[in-house]
Amino acid sequence: MNLRLHNSLTRRVEDFVPQDPNRVTLYACGPTVYNYVHIGNARPAVVFALLARLLRRRYPGVVYARNITDVDDKINEAARQNGLPIQAITERYAAAYREDMARLGVDPPDVEPHVTTHIPQIVAMCERLIESGHAYAAENHVLFDVASYADYGHLSGRSVEDMIAGARVEVAPYKKNPADFVLWKPSGDDLPGWDSPWGRGRPGWHIECSAMSEAHLGETIDIHAGGVDLQFPHHENEIAQSTCAHGGKIFAHYWLHNGMLTLEGRKMSKSVGNTLVLHELLDLYPPEVLRFVLLKAHYRQPLDWSESALQQARATLDGWYGVLRDLAAVPAADAAVPAEFEAALFDDLNTPDAFATLAGLADAARRSAGSDQAATAKGRFAAAAGLIGLLQQDPEAWFKQTAGGAEVDAARVDTLIAERNAARAARDFARADAIRGELAAMNITIEDGAQGTRWRVGA
Numbered sequence: 001m002n003l004r005l006h007n008s009l010t011r012r013v014e015d016f017v018p019q020d021p022n023r024v025t026l027y028a029c030g031p032t033v034y035n036y037v038h039i040g041n042a043r044p045a046v047v048f049a050l051l052a053r054l055l056r057r058r059y060p061g062v063v064y065a066r067n068i069t070d071v072d073d074k075i076n077e078a079a080r081q082n083g084l085p086i087q088a089i090t091e092r093y094a095a096a097y098r099e100d101m102a103r104l105g106v107d108p109p110d111v112e113p114h115v116t117t118h119i120p121q122i123v124a125m126c127e128r129l130i131e132s133g134h135a136y137a138a139e140n141h142v143l144f145d146v147a148s149y150a151d152y153g154h155l156s157g158r159s160v161e162d163m164i165a166g167a168r169v170e171v172a173p174y175k176k177n178p179a180d181f182v183l184w185k186p187s188g189d190d191l192p193g194w195d196s197p198w199g200r201g202r203p204g205w206h207i208e209c210s211a212m213s214e215a216h217l218g219e220t221i222d223i224h225a226g227g228v229d230l231q232f233p234h235h236e237n238e239i240a241q242s243t244c245a246h247g248g249k250i251f252a253h254y255w256l257h258n259g260m261l262t263l264e265g266r267k268m269s270k271s272v273g274n275t276l277v278l279h280e281l282l283d284l285y286p287p288e289v290l291r292f293v294l295l296k297a298h299y300r301q302p303l304d305w306s307e308s309a310l311q312q313a314r315a316t317l318d319g320w321y322g323v324l325r326d327l328a329a330v331p332a333a334d335a336a337v338p339a340e341f342e343a344a345l346f347d348d349l350n351t352p353d354a355f356a357t358l359a360g361l362a363d364a365a366r367r368s369a370g371s372d373q374a375a376t377a378k379g380r381f382a383a384a385a386g387l388i389g390l391l392q393q394d395p396e397a398w399f400k401q402t403a404g405g406a407e408v409d410a411a412r413v414d415t416l417i418a419e420r421n422a423a424r425a426a427r428d429f430a431r432a433d434a435i436r437g438e439l440a441a442m443n444i445t446i447e448d449g450a451q452g453t454r455w456r457v458g459a
């Protein structure tokens, strides 16, 4: 079974063929660390870490790089407002990002390059672009000469004329062409800056990914990924810089783009003011519920974030964890990931099909209870869930966590349940009902069944 991926360059789904099966390279654009990220920023991180995981099932050497943008005008502004050096801002929010990703079950990348530790590579790439006639220095800036690269606009399907017409910013007088973009810009004494042939300055945004990708993955990489909002201008500019800096060599063979998030049907953006901060959501819902919602829709489709989607995810996970809890006494057989489940993921990460298959595996495991098929059915279900990063908790712990994923005082709940059962045995039903009420006030629901009294957080 081949991995198939939708390639934005060709606008179709293609078989993935790496340039070197022993070293498969994947680069995804990472966060700009000036604040907590919003839930939309979590989607590419979750999706492309899953892609890296799938690649590792086929290829022995996968190098996945996801950068940290730690110099940027938004960072400068956050540092100024807080009266802090930029490192204080970037270190705080890079750490928060890693922590939030870990809570979402996102595997860390193999390489996490930071822009501020790649300034010499960025300056060198600017110099090469100037020498080869693809960039020019003007008024302490370095600009990419868009007219020097005939394929500019190929990825996004835009013409240079469209881009000039759509340019929202005022055209700077030092640009030869309004579509030319900044590779390097001057920094005043109050801003972070590095010495360069063009004076003290700092990099423009796009050049960083070209330089870091080259430094860690080589001149030509297999897959470049990011949100569809980065396709233009960011990825278009990366292609122009890298291709021209490398004498026309192709930059990335496959370009993957994830769709954007909407919130209850409306575009989610900072300018609209309806973004949801991931760090806060992680305290309101079990992180696994967020992961479920982020993966359930196909990554190329828009994803509508809503309270009902979260509730449905929670209900489905309750059902699946319930299957595992019912089979707690059955050891899971050491099973391979079912072929149908893997085939869905290898078909351009078709997670809607994969989730449907997972639901079928859950049903099969549920029906197998008490039969000699139970261990195999549980093993197959667990193997599939493991590949997609779900159902990794102890099922008992799942039902005993609060909304944000923290565990409640289980010893206290167990004591109250034991007291209630003792009261029932003594036919003191008033006392038993009173304890049930006390548990309900703690948001604990109890169920009496064949396996004794079970409890869970929530209604």
Ligand SMILES: [Zn+2]
Pocket: 028, 029, 030, 209, 234, 238
């Ligand atoms: Zn990038």
